[in-house]
Amino acid sequence: MRIITNIDDMKAYSREAKSQGKSIGLVPTMGFLHEGHMSLVRAAGEECDVVVLSIFVNPVQFGPGEDYEKYPRDMERDKKIAEETGVDHIFAPGVDEMYPDGYATYIEPEGHMASILCGKSRPGHFKGVDTVVAKLFNIVSPDKSYFGQKDAQQAVIIRQMVKDLNMNTEIRVMPIVREDDGLAASSRNAYLTGDERRQALGLYRSLKEAERLVSGGERSAGKLKKEMEKILLEGKDVRVDYIEAVDARTLKEVDLLKGETLIAVAAVVGNTKLIDNTVVRSGS
Amino acid sequence: MRIITNIDDMKAYSREAKSQGKSIGLVPTMGFLHEGHMSLVRAAGEECDVVVLSIFVNPVQFGPGEDYEKYPRDMERDKKIAEETGVDHIFAPGVDEMYPDGYATYIEPEGHMASILCGKSRPGHFKGVDTVVAKLFNIVSPDKSYFGQKDAQQAVIIRQMVKDLNMNTEIRVMPIVREDDGLAASSRNAYLTGDERRQALGLYRSLKEAERLVSGGERSAGKLKKEMEKILLEGKDVRVDYIEAVDARTLKEVDLLKGETLIAVAAVVGNTKLIDNTVVRSGS
Numbered sequence: 001m002r003i004i005t006n007i008d009d010m011k012a013y014s015r016e017a018k019s020q021g022k023s024i025g026l027v028p029t030m031g032f033l034h035e036g037h038m039s040l041v042r043a044a045g046e047e048c049d050v051v052v053l054s055i056f057v058n059p060v061q062f063g064p065g066e067d068y069e070k071y072p073r074d075m076e077r078d079k080k081i082a083e084e085t086g087v088d089h090i091f092a093p094g095v096d097e098m099y100p101d102g103y104a105t106y107i108e109p110e111g112h113m114a115s116i117l118c119g120k121s122r123p124g125h126f127k128g129v130d131t132v133v134a135k136l137f138n139i140v141s142p143d144k145s146y147f148g149q150k151d152a153q154q155a156v157i158i159r160q161m162v163k164d165l166n167m168n169t170e171i172r173v174m175p176i177v178r179e180d181d182g183l184a185a186s187s188r189n190a191y192l193t194g195d196e197r198r199q200a201l202g203l204y205r206s207l208k209e210a211e212r213l214v215s216g217g218e219r220s221a222g223k224l225k226k227e228m229e230k231i232l233l234e235g236k237d238v239r240v241d242y243i244e245a246v247d248a249r250t251l252k253e254v255d256l257l258k259g260e261t262l263i264a265v266a267a268v269v270g271n272t273k274l275i276d277n278t279v280v281r282s283g284s
Numbered sequence: 285m286r287i288i289t290n291i292d293d294m295k296a297y298s299r300e301a302k303s304q305g306k307s308i309g310l311v312p313t314m315g316f317l318h319e320g321h322m323s324l325v326r327a328a329g330e331e332c333d334v335v336v337l338s339i340f341v342n343p344v345q346f347g348p349g350e351d352y353e354k355y356p357r358d359m360e361r362d363k364k365i366a367e368e369t370g371v372d373h374i375f376a377p378g379v380d381e382m383y384p385d386g387y388a389t390y391i392e393p394e395g396h397m398a399s400i401l402c403g404k405s406r407p408g409h410f411k412g413v414d415t416v417v418a419k420l421f422n423i424v425s426p427d428k429s430y431f432g433q434k435d436a437q438q439a440v441i442i443r444q445m446v447k448d449l450n451m452n453t454e455i456r457v458m459p460i461v462r463e464d465d466g467l468a469a470s471s472r473n474a475y476l477t478g479d480e481r482r483q484a485l486g487l488y489r490s491l492k493e494a495e496r497l498v499s500g501g502e503r504s505a506g507k508l509k510k511e512m513e514k515i516l517l518e519g520k521d522v523r524v525d526y527i528e529a530v531d532a533r534t535l536k537e538v539d540l541l542k543g544e545t546l547i548a549v550a551a552v553v554g555n556t557k558l559i560d561n562t563v564v565r566s567g568s
Contacts, residue, residue, distance in 0.1 A: 109389055
């Protein structure tokens with residue numbers, strides 16, 4: 001497994017692989033790898049000849065006061081996990097390599113897709129995401145790129161960017177991976193104390209309750225949200241950021257569930273922002 | 285020569301050419317071809333195996349009240365000129381093909397490069413340019429892409445985008461082509477009446493005067509601008525938009541000329557907005 005920190009080197013490796021007729025799978029991450037990332041690497045390994053894992057904590061997608069500085073990093077541990085999971089190249093550029101002096105070009109997702117859900121409390125977040133992901137696509141030239149369903153809104157916005165800008169990679173979105181207790185795998189789980197972690201399980205329990213209500217015939221988004229909020233607020237250190245029911249493809253808010261609905265929740269537990277979601281299907 | 289209107293077809297032709305080891309040169313235009321465009325096609329023909337000329341009047345780079353609707357179009361004439369000049373494929377998509385319903389992703393050049401010169405009077409213009417050019421790059425996958433020095437600011441901003449987003453095409457900027465009387469070749473010249481055209485020559489004459497003064501040792505940007513303005517205002521229907529002296533690479537305004545300076549002028553003659561420029565070299 002190679003560790004590549006330089007953009008030109010990464011481009012050269014990708015060109016080399018392509019010239020040998022090999023397909024490339026890209027798994028973009030901010031490191032501190034967990035089972036969610038590993039599931040993406042395994043999918044890439046099954047579908048592509050070469051697996052590139054990028055590790056880059058992207059300053060541009062963090063807002064002022066967010067956790068850019070303290071975001072967990074452990075390159076040695078990541079290298080070990082990546083090698084064991086079948087990564088061929090780690091691409092881990094420095095911030096100056098990705099955003100040199102005079103950097104001035106950004107990709108902006110406009111409209112409601114980027115302004116609802118996490119877009120409300122994190123203005124500029126998805127602009128940072130689109131920008132860094134477009135850069136990675138141009139550097140690595142992946143045939144397929146792998147993202148996790150845990151960041152459902154991110155996946156929809158990146159799919160839209162690929163479609164809008166006519167990019168030449170296929171977006172593959174893989175299911176949420178959960179830890180044994182049900183908490184969605186996330187690098188930020190490392191922030192949680194034992195007590196906070198117990199409270200954080202409210203996100204998962206609220207989504208399970210929503211699923212149960214929908215299978216029982218409930219179609220009112222308002223009713224679902226109310227029941228979910230009750231469960232979340234059982235945690236004394238939980239502050240709800242949003243509970244939303246939106247069309248899974250367009251992210252437009254729904255009042256009555258129909259077709260595929262993304263039920264998404266974001267909450268701050270202690271000082272840790274967590275998100276989770278489920279997609280439910282219901283007849284019209 | 286093929287005329288391609290569909291994005292997937294264009295991508296397929298480009299893939300085919302690449303798989304045969306052929307290099308692709310892209311000349312992006314808004315059509316109504318003139319000698320300036322033809323010089324780009326000839327350069328592409330000398331340097332690349334396949335020449336793709338795109339013709340697309342990009343609505344996104346026109347502001348409200350600008351000339352999108354009346355911008356000159358003549359596809360039959362363009363086809364003839366393109367074929368005679370050595371174009372292999374014309375890519376001429378419709379607006380719905382490039383910006384389908386729900387389109388939501390834009391590339392935004394930030395900072396002073398996009399806010400000075402034409403960026404002052406045309407907010408959003410370079411966002412429209414970057415967005416369509418990025419789309420064309422992803423659709424055509426050109427090894428080299430050709431732009432005219434007449435749109436000097438556009439060329440600098442596109443170079444910056446390619447660098448910032450790590451795009452895989454080389455930007456080639458070709459010298460301004462002038463008509464016999466000195467007027468810079470432009471599709472918009474077709475708007476000018478005979479009298480306006482005589483007045484429009486003030487742009488060229490003002491730049492020649494600036495060149496003459498610089499060779500004579502003049503280093504003051506203020507002095508140059510004053511002399512240029514005098515010449516421009518000899519035309520009774522001329523309204524000056526800007527006269528600027530900026531660093532040719534960074535587009536930062538200069539007071540005293542040093543190294544390579546872009547002297548750029550924009551004026552409205554009658555109802556027609558015209559731009560022109562020259563690059564002068566001076567010791568420190």
